[in-house]
Amino acid sequence: MEIHLIRHTEVENPDRLCYGFADIPLKESYLEDFKLLDFHSSYDVVVSSPSRRCQLLAQHTQQKYETDERIKEMNFGDWELQKWTEIPAGDIDPWYKDFVNIKAKNGESLRDMSNRVSEFWDEICKKESNKTLVVTHAGVIRVIMQLILQFPLENIFNIQIDYGKKVIIKIEDGLSVIQQVNV
Template identity: 30%
Template structure:
C-alpha cells in the first residue's frame, strides 16, 4: 500500500519558548541523521512489503525550503539504501509565517494578541502575517498535487520533510475537509522532532476528492 510520510524535522538549534515559525534556523545535525536513518528503514520495509516492481524504489521527496527540513531531505538522500529519492523544494510545506512574532519569546507576546488569535483562529493573522485559513489552502494544494502527480494516484510512496503546523493541517483536511477549525477543535497531535506519520494513500484518496479546489 503506497503511503504519504509526513516527517517533522529534528530539534532546531534555538532556545525553547521562542516563536520561530519561518525563521531559517538549523536543526541538530546528529539528530537529523538519526531521524533519516530510522525513516529510511521504515520506508524500505514498506516498499519491500507492498511493491515488487522496480518503481517501488522511487520515492518522491518534497521538503520545506527552510534549512531544518532541507537538512532532513539531504540526510535521507545520503542514506545507503535501495530507495531512490526525487527531491523537490516546496514553499507550500513551510511552517506558518508568524510575522512580527518570529524570534520573540511566547511569554513576551501581548496576551491581548494571543487572545484575539484564539477567538478567531482561522482568520486572525498572528504577527500580522499568515492566517490558518490561508495556510490550510496552501497545504491543501500541495496535498492534492502530491496525490495526483507525486504518488501517481496512490502508486508511489511520497515523503514530506516538513513542520508540525503543516502536519496538523494535513490531518485536519483529511478529517474535516474544507471546514475551518475553532480553537477548541484544533487539538490535532503532531509527531515529535525527527518523527513522522505514515498515512495510507488509499484512506486519504476518497477524502481528497471532497476538498474544494
C-alpha cells in the same frame, strides 16, 4: 499509493521563541538524531519544505528532492523569533481566541495556512508515485490530517506530532487512510 509525512528533528530553541517561517536551527545533535530515523525504503518522490531544518533531513535521505513553499510552517509575521511571553497581550490575545482566522501582523492565519497546504495536498495526491516522502513541519502535518479526517480546524492542536516521526497515509481508490502516526 503511500505518502509518508515526516516532521524535522528537534530544533535548538532554549528561549522558547515563536517560530514558523523563521529558519531556526536544528539541535547540534541532529546528525545523531538522523541516524535513528527509518528510511529503509526508497521513495519515488521526495518533497521538502524550503526551511533549512527540513532540507537537512531531506538531504539525509540521499535521494533527489524538490522543495515546495506551500509546506512551510505557519508564518507568524512580526512575532517570529520573539519569546512567546514577550508578545504584547493586545496582539496575541485575539489570536488565542481565534487562531483559525486571526493572524499576526505581516503573518498568516491558520485558515490561510490550511488553504496553501490543501492546494499542495491535492497536487501531491495526483502524482504518479507508489511511495512519496514529504519532509515538513508539525503544523503542516496536522493540517493534512485535518483535511483527511474533516474535523474542525480549531482542533488540530489536539494531535501530537513528534520531532523526527512519520505519519503514514495510504491512498487507494480516492480514499485517504491515516495508517500510522508518530512512527
